[in-house]
Amino acid sequence: MKRNEISRRLFLGNLSGGLGAAWLASRMPEILAAQDHAHRAAISRKPVKFEFFTAEQAAEVEAIAAQIIPSDSSPGAREAHVIYFIDRALTTFDKDKQKLYADGLKRLQRALKKFAPKAARFSEAADERQIETLKAIEKTPFFQTVRTHTIIGFLANPDYGGNFERAGWKVIGFEDNFFYQPPFGYYDRDYKEGQ
Amino acid sequence: MKQEHPKYEPATEVDFVVIGAGAAGGILAKELSTAGFRIVVLEQGPYLREADFEHDELKYVFHGAITNDFKRQPNTFRKTEKEKAKTQPAIAYARLVGGGSVHFTTNYWRFHEIDFIERSKLGPIAGTGFADWPVTYTDLEPYYTKAEWDLGVSGLAGTSPFDPWRSKPYPLPPLPIKSSGVLTERGARKLGWHAFPAPMAIISQPYRGRAACLHCGFCELYGCEVKAKSSTLATVIPEAERTGRCEIRPDSYVRKIETDKSGRATGVIYFDKAGHEIFQRAKAVVISANGAETPRLLLMSKSNLFPHGLANSSGLVGRYLMFNGAALAGGLFEHQLNEYKSVVVTRVIHDFYDTDPKRGFYGGGGIDMRLDLYPIGFAMFGLPPDTPQWGAGFKAALKEYFTRSVYVFGHTTSLPVASNSISLDPAVKDAWGLPAMRVTYKDHLDDMKTMKFFLDRGMELLDAADARKKWAFPLQESTFSAHLLGTCRMGDDPRRSVINKSHRAHDVPNLFICDGSSFVTSGRGQPTCTIQALAYRAADQIIGMAKRGEIK
Numbered sequence: 001m002k003r004n005e006i007s008r009r010l011f012l013g014n015l016s017g018g019l020g021a022a023w024l025a026s027r028m029p030e031i032l033a034a035q036d037h038a039h040r041a042a043i044s045r046k047p048v049k050f051e052f053f054t055a056e057q058a059a060e061v062e063a064i065a066a067q068i069i070p071s072d073s074s075p076g077a078r079e080a081h082v083i084y085f086i087d088r089a090l091t092t093f094d095k096d097k098q099k100l101y102a103d104g105l106k107r108l109q110r111a112l113k114k115f116a117p118k119a120a121r122f123s124e125a126a127d128e129r130q131i132e133t134l135k136a137i138e139k140t141p142f143f144q145t146v147r148t149h150t151i152i153g154f155l156a157n158p159d160y161g162g163n164f165e166r167a168g169w170k171v172i173g174f175e176d177n178f179f180y181q182p183p184f185g186y187y188d189r190d191y192k193e194g195q
Numbered sequence: 196m197k198q199e200h201p202k203y204e205p206a207t208e209v210d211f212v213v214i215g216a217g218a219a220g221g222i223l224a225k226e227l228s229t230a231g232f233r234i235v236v237l238e239q240g241p242y243l244r245e246a247d248f249e250h251d252e253l254k255y256v257f258h259g260a261i262t263n264d265f266k267r268q269p270n271t272f273r274k275t276e277k278e279k280a281k282t283q284p285a286i287a288y289a290r291l292v293g294g295g296s297v298h299f300t301t302n303y304w305r306f307h308e309i310d311f312i313e314r315s316k317l318g319p320i321a322g323t324g325f326a327d328w329p330v331t332y333t334d335l336e337p338y339y340t341k342a343e344w345d346l347g348v349s350g351l352a353g354t355s356p357f358d359p360w361r362s363k364p365y366p367l368p369p370l371p372i373k374s375s376g377v378l379t380e381r382g383a384r385k386l387g388w389h390a391f392p393a394p395m396a397i398i399s400q401p402y403r404g405r406a407a408c409l410h411c412g413f414c415e416l417y418g419c420e421v422k423a424k425s426s427t428l429a430t431v432i433p434e435a436e437r438t439g440r441c442e443i444r445p446d447s448y449v450r451k452i453e454t455d456k457s458g459r460a461t462g463v464i465y466f467d468k469a470g471h472e473i474f475q476r477a478k479a480v481v482i483s484a485n486g487a488e489t490p491r492l493l494l495m496s497k498s499n500l501f502p503h504g505l506a507n508s509s510g511l512v513g514r515y516l517m518f519n520g521a522a523l524a525g526g527l528f529e530h531q532l533n534e535y536k537s538v539v540v541t542r543v544i545h546d547f548y549d550t551d552p553k554r555g556f557y558g559g560g561g562i563d564m565r566l567d568l569y570p571i572g573f574a575m576f577g578l579p580p581d582t583p584q585w586g587a588g589f590k591a592a593l594k595e596y597f598t599r600s601v602y603v604f605g606h607t608t609s610l611p612v613a614s615n616s617i618s619l620d621p622a623v624k625d626a627w628g629l630p631a632m633r634v635t636y637k638d639h640l641d642d643m644k645t646m647k648f649f650l651d652r653g654m655e656l657l658d659a660a661d662a663r664k665k666w667a668f669p670l671q672e673s674t675f676s677a678h679l680l681g682t683c684r685m686g687d688d689p690r691r692s693v694i695n696k697s698h699r700a701h702d703v704p705n706l707f708i709c710d711g712s713s714f715v716t717s718g719r720g721q722p723t724c725t726i727q728a729l730a731y732r733a734a735d736q737i738i739g740m741a742k743r744g745e746i747k
Contacts, residue, residue, distance in 0.1 A: 068585040068586065069585075070590060074594070131586065138584070151575055152571050155570035155571045160253060168570070171594055172570060172594060172597040172598070173531070173597055174535055176250055179411055180537060184374060184533050185530070185598075186530030187530065188372050191372055
């Protein structure tokens with residue numbers, strides 16, 4: 001897939017900058033090797049089921065994540081499948097945080113009673129109620145951990161289950177192309193010594 | 196071409212055991228094996244190849260895929276000797292064949308003449324071990340040149356009015372300028388400062404069979420997948436192996452240097468991957484284990500003859516630890532810089548390199564612009580401190596700032612203070628049952644003033660470069676570093692130093708030490724170039740002594 005993308009760019013001459021296609025062509029073997037690598041790393045496997053969370057817990061945590069990085073005109077934590085990343089983290093490298101989540105969700109429930117007494121679950125409360133509830137617990141290790149996990153799930157390599165279709169990277173403007181040519185940004189266009 | 200690498204039996208007395216296959220050890224291995232000696236290099240980390248490296252921020256930056264593992268190798272930290280140290284990560288180093296040269300940012304600044312003779316020029320500084328080096332820039336210049344040409348460094352000689360003299364230009368032209376470089380030039384011009392192309396240990400053109408940089412942007416804390424970074428893994432280590440006399444032995448964790456009754460080193464004891472203890476015999480031992488592990492190993496190598504640790508009659512093994520200071524100012528610009536692309540730094544400013552007595556404190560440094568955070572790190576630590584931590588405001592900031600931000604980074608001096616040290620923790624052990632490293636560190640007041648000075652310069656530079664918004668990251672006393680310097684300092688006086696100017700331990704005639712621990716002063720925050728120049732020079736000295744039959 002990536003391989004085709006590169007060839008297409010190469011043949012369409014869709015290349016800017018001073019070095020041109022010859023530069024790129026001379027480096028094709030390395031680029032392709034690097035791209036293969038990228039491709040392997042980028043295979044996003046959507047888990048068929050949660051390994052740690054119950055469906056109900058997942059809905060609650062996903063709702064928190066969706067307040068941390070909301071969906072608007074661009075994808076948020078929900079569209080980036082952050083919840084799958086968190087579930088995977090809690091069954092692999094962050095196993096020791098399982099209890100923090102279990103206890104944290106109970107704490108969330110208590111806070112919810114105060115700010116949204118009518119809602120049975122956090123995920124069912126109105127946006128404003130959710131935000132008020134989270135503000136009340138934002139200093140807790142639980143919230144801070146969900147925040148960290150949400151950020152990582154949004155922006156880590158898609159191989160970890162989040163950042164679905166590179167949604168997080170697209171939002172912040174990051175590409176992972178393995179190769180670039182100048183100009184890299186606005187200010188180095190048309191650069192001349194002593195300009 | 197398949198190469199047969201030698202395998203030495205531990206019972207075979209090789210000419211040299213080199214401990215640590217990093218920035219210095221890789222060079223020593225190549226130079227010593229090329230000169231005809233039989234070498235075993237013991238590296239505690241694995242032997243990874245370029246194909247093993249990945250663009251994976253979580254794995255490399257947050258899970259420390261190629262750095263020391265705090266769970267298995269804990270260290271403790273305290274600010275002063277009066278405190279009880281707590282288990283808390285205080286040091287980081289790359290743990291693989293190639294060592295720090297694999298994951299470093301590749302800023303490749305030579306020291307200036309002044310770095311070696313500051314004490315003579317400025318006088319003593321109370322409460323410190325501020326001293327001249329026993330070698331001068333003139334002594335090291337040929338080896339700086341050798342390092343640049345042997346490893347492959349991109350840069351442009353003659354562009355900084357503050358650069359020391361050099362016998363040869365850089366072997367490769369500078370890497371292409373980035374937006375941060377253009378803005379550095381723009382700001383510097385307005386302020387009357389001088390920006391020059393950054394010397395980087397990344398090849399801008401094909402060099403000695405290696406491909407040029409693809410500008411992927413994954414340099415700092417990553418290994419390069421295409422060998423464009425001039426690590427020892429990509430350069431001298433394969434050359435050492437091609438001599439047929441050098442065995443790189445990865446996954447080998449050294450716990451002790453053995454000595455005989457006469458006080459000579461006889462070899463080293465290490466744990467192999469399976470945890471078995473092995474004794475490798477050698478005629479001489481070279482330690483290049485980094486400025487933290489080198490003193491720890493010497494302190495662990497105590498014996499009846501050396502009750503305070505090996506090579507420690509001065510009591511200075513582990514002392515005078517220097518971290519280098521850092522000052523960080525952030526700026527947001529109108530248009531996209533896309534700093535995540537290509538090498539980290541393309542322009543450098545050395546206008547404030549030297550100490551200016553008029554400032555009223557010791558210290559100097561260099562300045563560059565960069566955004567050396569990848570997406571996750573940027574979202575967690577990179578935004579201005581007043582940014583909302585979550586919600587719509589947080590997301591909007593991520594969107595706006597990631598491609599439009601850059602930091603001005605001041606890289607600064609640290610004074611050698613005796614109480615800043617690496618020692619053995621009396622209680623905490625590592626996964627092998629060895630005493631954990633205890634780090635004691637508190638910045639000298641002048642180091643803090645220097646950081647503040649550079650933070651102010653950073654804010655000025657951002658203004659001059661027309662940043663739309665600027666912010667200062669709060670200055671804090673150092674509690675963590677990857678620059679590990681000064682802990683086995685070189686000197687002529689055995690009472691005031693651990694090694695002599697030929698890198699030989701004053702106390703042990705067949706023990707040599709060469710890495711960041713050899714430093715007498717800290718330089719300006721980019722130590723690798725000097726570590727490697729020292730390694731080439733040390734190799735020359737050691738080869739000379741060995742050939743003259745002086746290593747007995």
